Amino acid sequence: MLTIQFGQCGNQLGRDLFSRVCADLESPNTGVSHGANYEYVESTIEKWFDGMTERGRHLARAILVDTEEKVVNGMWKDPQASWTYRASNVVCQSGGGCANNWAYGYKISSQRLSDSMVSVTRREIEKLDRFQGFLLLLSSAGGTGSGVGSRMVETLRDEYETKSIVASIVLPFTFGEVSTQNYNTVLTLAEFSDRADFSVLFENQQMHAMSTSLLNNSNTMLCDMNNIISENLLAAFQPSDEARCNMNFLTSKVAAHPNFRFVTIKSAPHVPATSLQYEPNYKWNVYVRHLKQTLRISKSQVELTNVQLKAPNPSLSKTVVSHTYSPCVSNILVTRGKSVENDAIMLEDLQKRHLYPEWIASTESLTHLHQERKFLNRDKFLALITNNSEIHRPLDTYLDKAWNSYKFAAFLHQYKQFGLEEDDFLEAFTKVENIVQEYKSLKSGN
Amino acid sequence: MSQFITVQVGQCGNQIGSAFWPLALHEYGIQTTSGGVNLLKVQRNHVKHISDLSDAFPSFFHVPVKTDNLYFENVADLSKAKVKARALLIDMEDSVVSRFKQGPLRQLFDQTCIVTNYPGSGNNWAIGYHVHGREYHDRIEESIRHMVEKCDRLHGFLLMHSLGGGTGSGLGTATLKLLKDYYSHVERIVSCIYPANIQDTVTAPYNTLLATQELIEHATCVFPVENKALLDICNSQMNKRENTNQINYNASCKPFQDMNSIIANMLLHLTSGSRFPGSLNMDMNEVATNLVPYPQLHYIFSSVSPITLSAPNMCTMQEPKLQDELFTNAWSRNNQLIKLDPLQSTSVILAAAHIARGNTTLTDIKRNVERFQNKSKFTSWSRDCMKIGLCSIPPAGHSSSLLCLLNSSTMSLLFKDVIQEFSKLYRKKAHIHHYTQVHGFEETQFIESKENILHLSECYAEIQNMKETNISRLQVI
Numbered sequence: 075m076l077t078i079q080f081g082q083c084g085n086q087l088g089r090d091l092f093s094r095v096c097a098d099l100e101s102p103n104t105g106v107s108h109g110a111n112y113e114y115v116e117s118t119i120e121k122w123f124d125g126m127t128e129r130g131r132h133l134a135r136a137i138l139v140d141t142e143e144k145v146v147n148g149m150w151k152d153p154q155a156s157w158t159y160r161a162s163n164v165v166c167q168s169g170g171g172c173a174n175n176w177a178y179g180y181k182i183s184s185q186r187l188s189d190s191m192v193s194v195t196r197r198e199i200e201k202l203d204r205f206q207g208f209l210l211l212l213s214s215a216g217g218t219g220s221g222v223g224s225r226m227v228e229t230l231r232d233e234y235e236t237k238s239i240v241a242s243i244v245l246p247f248t249f250g251e252v253s254t255q256n257y258n259t260v261l262t263l264a265e266f267s268d269r270a271d272f273s274v275l276f277e278n279q280q281m282h283a284m285s286t287s288l289l290n291n292s293n294t295m296l297c298d299m300n301n302i303i304s305e306n307l308l309a310a311f312q313p314s315d316e317a318r319c320n321m322n323f324l325t326s327k328v329a330a331h332p333n334f335r336f337v338t339i340k341s342a343p344h345v346p347a348t349s350l351q352y353e354p355n356y357k358w359n360v361y362v363r364h365l366k367q368t369l370r371i372s373k374s375q376v377e378l379t380n381v382q383l384k385a386p387n388p389s390l391s392k393t394v395v396s397h398t399y400s401p402c403v404s405n406i407l408v409t410r411g412k413s414v415e416n417d418a419i420m421l422e423d424l425q426k427r428h429l430y431p432e433w434i435a436s437t438e439s440l441t442h443l444h445q446e447r448k449f450l451n452r453d454k455f456l457a458l459i460t461n462n463s464e465i466h467r468p469l470d471t472y473l474d475k476a477w478n479s480y481k482f483a484a485f486l487h488q489y490k491q492f493g494l495e496e497d498d499f500l501e502a503f504t505k506v507e508n509i510v511q512e513y514k515s516l517k518s519g520n
Numbered sequence: 521m522s523q524f525i526t527v528q529v530g531q532c533g534n535q536i537g538s539a540f541w542p543l544a545l546h547e548y549g550i551q552t553t554s555g556g557v558n559l560l561k562v563q564r565n566h567v568k569h570i571s572d573l574s575d576a577f578p579s580f581f582h583v584p585v586k587t588d589n590l591y592f593e594n595v596a597d598l599s600k601a602k603v604k605a606r607a608l609l610i611d612m613e614d615s616v617v618s619r620f621k622q623g624p625l626r627q628l629f630d631q632t633c634i635v636t637n638y639p640g641s642g643n644n645w646a647i648g649y650h651v652h653g654r655e656y657h658d659r660i661e662e663s664i665r666h667m668v669e670k671c672d673r674l675h676g677f678l679l680m681h682s683l684g685g686g687t688g689s690g691l692g693t694a695t696l697k698l699l700k701d702y703y704s705h706v707e708r709i710v711s712c713i714y715p716a717n718i719q720d721t722v723t724a725p726y727n728t729l730l731a732t733q734e735l736i737e738h739a740t741c742v743f744p745v746e747n748k749a750l751l752d753i754c755n756s757q758m759n760k761r762e763n764t765n766q767i768n769y770n771a772s773c774k775p776f777q778d779m780n781s782i783i784a785n786m787l788l789h790l791t792s793g794s795r796f797p798g799s800l801n802m803d804m805n806e807v808a809t810n811l812v813p814y815p816q817l818h819y820i821f822s823s824v825s826p827i828t829l830s831a832p833n834m835c836t837m838q839e840p841k842l843q844d845e846l847f848t849n850a851w852s853r854n855n856q857l858i859k860l861d862p863l864q865s866t867s868v869i870l871a872a873a874h875i876a877r878g879n880t881t882l883t884d885i886k887r888n889v890e891r892f893q894n895k896s897k898f899t900s901w902s903r904d905c906m907k908i909g910l911c912s913i914p915p916a917g918h919s920s921s922l923l924c925l926l927n928s929s930t931m932s933l934l935f936k937d938v939i940q941e942f943s944k945l946y947r948k949k950a951h952i953h954h955y956t957q958v959h960g961f962e963e964t965q966f967i968e969s970k971e972n973i974l975h976l977s978e979c980y981a982e983i984q985n986m987k988e989t990n991i992s993r994l995q996v997i
Contacts, residue, residue, distance in 0.1 A: 253873075
């Protein structure tokens with residue numbers, strides 16, 4: 075797997091991701107035999123890293139792309155870390171950023187960077203015997219991540235037609251991080267919906283809320299949010315006992331239908347690191363049911379409480395059936411931790427037919443992956459990779475806001491000066507409208 | 521790190537410059553004066569960030585010798601290393617620039633980058649723009665090229681000048697046009713002084729009108745400043761007794777120096793995102809993207825908070841509360857650098873940027889931006905046109921500070937004022953012959969400029985009264 079980090083957000087997230095991988099490798103409490111742990115560590119290292127430095131630090135198999143040196147320069151300043159980046163994998167040209175402008179990133183910066191990006195990518199891939207696919211990390215708000223990332227995903231698709239491309243896209247706060255974020259987001263999503271096999275979407279809003287309410291972090295910073303995103307990604311991508319589980323496998327399971335390619339990851343439990351050992355440990359079923367709850371949608375107009383922001387609750391009885399759930403194209407449940415006889419992982423909850431549309435075969439609807447080894451010292455950790463219709467809500471919001479400014483032609487001259495035309499905008503709008511429509515009209519069987 | 525070239529034109533521009541450079545050096549931890557208040561003592565925590573600070577040293581200064589260690593302690597170190605400021609000093613009289621030549625920072629300025637002449641432009645825009653502009657075109661162009669060649673990643677030009685006089689307004693805008701012609705892709709950030717009401721020269725309304733027209737045409741972003749606003753800010757600071765460092769500082773400083781340092785602080789803050797690292801970077805070129813929704817509407821309100829040069833030693837407030845107050849102060853009309861209230865009830869906000877330095881966290885910003893969205897009025901599309909930036913290096917003497925940039929339709933009042941003052945004088949055709957006798961100047965230029973500025977202020981009015989249109993989103997068939 076080759077990770078490519080775009081822009082400030084992508085690079086910050088990437089650094090966090092690799093730190094978490096290392097933390098997971100070094101975690102003392104594995105819960106499995108030495109041999110099993112060794113196997114896990116081996117395959118983790120094969121997945122994320124590429125050799126070692128002379129000082130015994132792992133080298134991340136990652137390419138760093140940015141147009142501003144400051145972030146990338148700070149990346150390997152930490153001498154204590156047990157891993158580092160390969161200096162030759164930095165593709166950076168400081169021309170003063172992309173001005174939060176998708177068009178600038180897509181049309182101008184990417185041209186300057188693309189040659190070296192392509193050659194570094196090729197060099198990395200040639201080193202690999204079994205290349206699984208790409209993991210792209212970026213945010214959709216700024217200019218570098220969204221613009222250069224969009225151009226790069228096109229190039230990668232052309233060059234490596236058969237390889238999986240998975241993108242992890244961070245969506246901006248709805249109150250506004252950047253004035254042009256809604257345009258940038260729509261343009262990026264339109265580009266990735268065609269090119270990437272599937273994109274995992276993370277909403278900053280949601281991550282911030284999780285950090286404040288679940289981790290009791292009243293003064294949440296960006297790195298706290300990145301930590302949650304990293305844990306979600308790792309819970310999905312770390313090795314599991316399914317031997318064929320590689321990126322192609324994930325792609326075929328979660329994004330089997332070409333019209334539905336945007337997935338979210340929900341995970342549990344999230345507890346503050348300091349109180350980890352005092353937290354109650356529930357049975358697997360409690361967590362599974364909790365994750366199922368995150369798929370709930372309200373029947374009436376009333377806003378539902380955001381289940382992701384609550385701790386799992388064991389007292390919830392099974393008899394409550396009156397909820398409606400959002401229809402899912404497919405789900406993958408990843409469980410990490412020991413499963414014993416009197417606490418088996420029951421999947422019926424997530425296999426119910428009312429969760430899926432009729433055209434999905436029941437064998438395809440839910441995939442279960444399990445790993446005995448504990449993830450980051452947690453006794454139990456579950457992640458639900460879900461491709462469900464709820465994703466249309468955030469997309470709809472961004473689309474609405476972008477269209478609202480587009481109506482008044484606000485900020486458009488900034489894009490036009492770099493060669494983006496009205497038609498390009500309309501095309502992007504059409505694509506994303508289509509995606510929203512497809513997800514909205516998804517109907518589950520009874 | 522991105523680099524900036526400072527262009528200071530005219531007496532006023534050079535006076536701003538003389539406040540700017542000591543403060544810029546202070547930010548990098550270099551003490552410039554031996555007497556007065558030791559600002560470095562005030563700046564307790566600069567040692568913590570010393571590597572980031574010295575990394576960013578080349579953004580304002582050119583260091584000819586390639587060294588890894590860009591840490592300097594005093595002016596002597598600077599001159600030993602032959603450090604030069606990336607600055608172009610233009611004045612048509614000698615007095616202010618020659619003060620630079622004798623001051624403690626004289627080594628900092630390259631002789632080739634000083635353009636002077638005698639006598640001045642006679643408070644006449646036309647002489648500054650047409651006569652001096654033509655005559656010094658090659659000289660200025662060469663000086664700029666000289667400096668641009670020393671930059672490996674030039675990011676922007678910072679222009680400082682006033683609009684009331686002749687040199688600043690005339691030659692300043694001529695330089696601006698030159699920069700646009702030769703370096704069209706480089707940002708041109710203008711911070712200019714509007715004379716506004718208290719006029720020290722009779723022809724100020726003409727000069728202001730003609731220069732404003734040029735700024736609308738050629739600048740990327742304009743941050744207008746009014747002397748009266750600066751004076752009010754200074755006066756209110758003088759009366760504050762809570763801060764001993766500030767009192768000592770007040771006692772030692774000159775009035776214009778102090779007012780100009782407010783502008784200098786604003787410019788330092790504005791460029792901080794490009795110079796220093798932060799968890800949410802804000803580059804200079806993002807300023808224009810985020811704040812200018814339509815072409816030519818690039819006049820931006822700016823306010824820095826806290827405005828004092830140093831923070832009180834004792835702070836009893838809790839951190840979140842302190843942060844909230846920082847934001848509230850920045851929105852207050854008393855802290856704006858022009859005497860207009862961007863948040864007045866009749867006007868709308870087109871876009872806003874909040875750039876925080878120091879220990880402000882994302883949560884603080886999020887909370888306060890939401891507060892801002894609740895208290896101000898927006899057009900139907902601009903509610904989300906918010907930009908946030910986080911720079912981890914605090915300004916000298918503070919633990920955190922905030923720069924608030926607003927694009928508000930209130931700005932049309934400034935333009936109306938410019939036109940009104942102009943019409944008052946033009947009705948009587950007073951002093952016109954001074955302008956028309958200049959070769960290259962046509963009287964129609966007055967009328968054209970007036971029309972253009974009028975058009976711009978109509979644009980603001982149009983946006984203010986924008987009606988919700990009902991174009992529904994694209995339908996999927």
